[in-house]
Amino acid sequence: MNSLQDTWVYLSATPLFHLTMTLVAFQVANFAFEKAGRNPLLNPVLGAVLLLVAMLLITGTDYGTYFEGAQFVHFLLGPATVALAVPLYRQWYNVRRSALAIAVSLIAGSLTAILTAVATAWFFGGSLPILASLAPKSVTAPVAMAIAEELGGLPSLTAVLVIATGIFGAMFGPGILNLVGVKDWRARGLAMGTASHGIGTARALQVNETAGAFSGLAMGLNALATALLLPIIWGILVGLLSV
Amino acid sequence: MAYLTLILVCQLAGELAVGALAMPVPGPVVGMVLLFILLIAIGSVPKGLDQTATGLLNSMSLLFVPAGTGVMLHFKLLGEALLPLSLALIFSTLATIVVTARLMQWLGKERADE
Numbered sequence: 589m590n591s592l593q594d595t596w597v598y599l600s601a602t603p604l605f606h607l608t609m610t611l612v613a614f615q616v617a618n619f620a621f622e623k624a625g626r627n628p629l630l631n632p633v634l635g636a637v638l639l640l641v642a643m644l645l646i647t648g649t650d651y652g653t654y655f656e657g658a659q660f661v662h663f664l665l666g667p668a669t670v671a672l673a674v675p676l677y678r679q680w681y682n683v684r685r686s687a688l689a690i691a692v693s694l695i696a697g698s699l700t701a702i703l704t705a706v707a708t709a710w711f712f713g714g715s716l717p718i719l720a721s722l723a724p725k726s727v728t729a730p731v732a733m734a735i736a737e738e739l740g741g742l743p744s745l746t747a748v749l750v751i752a753t754g755i756f757g758a759m760f761g762p763g764i765l766n767l768v769g770v771k772d773w774r775a776r777g778l779a780m781g782t783a784s785h786g787i788g789t790a791r792a793l794q795v796n797e798t799a800g801a802f803s804g805l806a807m808g809l810n811a812l813a814t815a816l817l818l819p820i821i822w823g824i825l826v827g828l829l830s831v
Numbered sequence: 832m833a834y835l836t837l838i839l840v841c842q843l844a845g846e847l848a849v850g851a852l853a854m855p856v857p858g859p860v861v862g863m864v865l866l867f868i869l870l871i872a873i874g875s876v877p878k879g880l881d882q883t884a885t886g887l888l889n890s891m892s893l894l895f896v897p898a899g900t901g902v903m904l905h906f907k908l909l910g911e912a913l914l915p916l917s918l919a920l921i922f923s924t925l926a927t928i929v930v931t932a933r934l935m936q937w938l939g940k941e942r943a944d945e
Contacts, residue, residue: 610893610896610897610900611893613896614892614893614896618892632892632893633892633893633895633896633899634899636893636896636899637896637899637900637902640896640900641900641902641903644900644903645903651900651901651903651904654897654900655897655901658896658897658900659897661893661894661896661897662894662897662898664887664890664894665859665894665895666842666858666859666862667835667838667839667842667859667887668887668888668890668891668894669842669857669859669860669862669863670838670841670842670845670859670862670863670865670866671838671863671866671883671884671887671888672863672888673841673863673864673865673866673867673869673870673884674866674870674876674880674881674884674885674888675884675888676863676867677867677870677871677876678876680871686935686938686939688938689934689935689938689939690935692934692938693931693932693934693935693938694931696930696931696934697927697930697931697934700923700926700927700930700931701923701924701926701927704919704922704923704926704927705919705920705922705923706919708915708918708919708922708923709912709915709916709918709919710915711915712914712915712918712919713914713915714912714915714916714919715912718912718915718916722916722919722920725920725923726923726924726927728857728860729898730857730859731855731856731857731860734855742908744901744904744905745905745908745909747898747901748899748901748902748904748905748909749916749920750898751895751898751899751901751902752899752902752920753920753923753924754895755899756920756921756924757924757928760924760925761924761928764925764928764929765928765932768929768932768933770932770933770936771936772932772935772936772939772940774935774939775931775932775933775935775936775939776932778931778932778935779927779928779929779931779932779935780928782927782928782931783924783927783928783931784924784928786891786894786895787892787895789891790888790891790892790895791892793888793889793891800888804863806931808856808860808863808864811856811857811860812855812856812860815855815856816855
């Protein structure tokens with residue numbers, strides 16, 4: 589009994605344990621997703637997060653200890669973002685041909701993301717730090733966190749909101765796009781990447797390579813657009829809503 | 832392995848450029864642009880790079896799990912502001928998708944007709 593306890597203490601302190609649990613949780617969630625015919629309600633990121641949070645709460649493990657193992661997975665986000673250059677290169681002809689349409693749609697989408705999020709949260713009584721944490725939610729996590737900090741929000745809350753936005757967009761984006769009759773893969777990808785960054789892009793890549801490339805492009809461009817636009821319009825917004 | 836090295840070199844160069852020039856974008860996005868420029872210069876995607884990139888991109892969803900698990904740090908705050916946060920997130924994400932996609936489909940079509 590004691591040796592089992594010792595083994596657990598040892599294992600739970602090594603990065604290997606939580607790294608492995610992260611992969612196992614994702615495999616289980618992804619298996620359920622595939623078995624259910626890729627039912628969007630069984631989004632594998634959401635499923636894996638729920639499994640892991642339950643496990644950490646039950647075993648009384650804090651997030652810092654978990655992250656010591658999980659950081660190896662987290663780290664690969666950087667290389668995966670760089671790798672988006674490959675589908676983008678393949679679609680370069682299509683991108684260049686519709687450069688103006690992409691630029692206009694992206695800026696409109698970026699502004700929609702910021703303004704609707706801040707206005708809705710304000711209407712339902714969100715405080716200023718909550719609004720500032722929410723404003724950059726559609727942008728990839730490292731940029732969103734930096735922007736939130738600049739505006740007086742909570743970067744770690746922003747990280748959670750960014751992931752939640754990504755999961756929600758991946759779950760319901762394709763459905764709403766069908767509903768409003770958008771069949772153009774370029775437009776579908778651009779919308780997924782603008783609204784829900786890398787998680788939307790991961791979803792778009794599963795469906796269609798053109799959509800994936802446009803989504804990756806939109807993710808990069810929206811990071812840039814939001815980083816440039818949001819600090820400028822933030823002052824106006826705060827004054828307008830008088831918060 | 833050679834191509835994973837290339838990807839990491841691009842990311843590192845991106846991080847250095849962001850730090851040196853105080854750019855408002857993350858290092859990996861600049862790294863993506865650098866690799867893209869390299870591909871334009873080469874004129875094709877080397878087979879090994881294609882395999883490495885496809886491997887990374889196929890497991891992209893998994894890579895968001897550790898950050899998402901960070902939700903457990905904010906249960907209290909999320910509970911207090913659940914209504915404004917969830918409604919804003921739902922409405923804003925759907926509105927952004929519809930506006931971007933409809934505009935792109937409309938503008939893109941006009942261009943194709945020329």
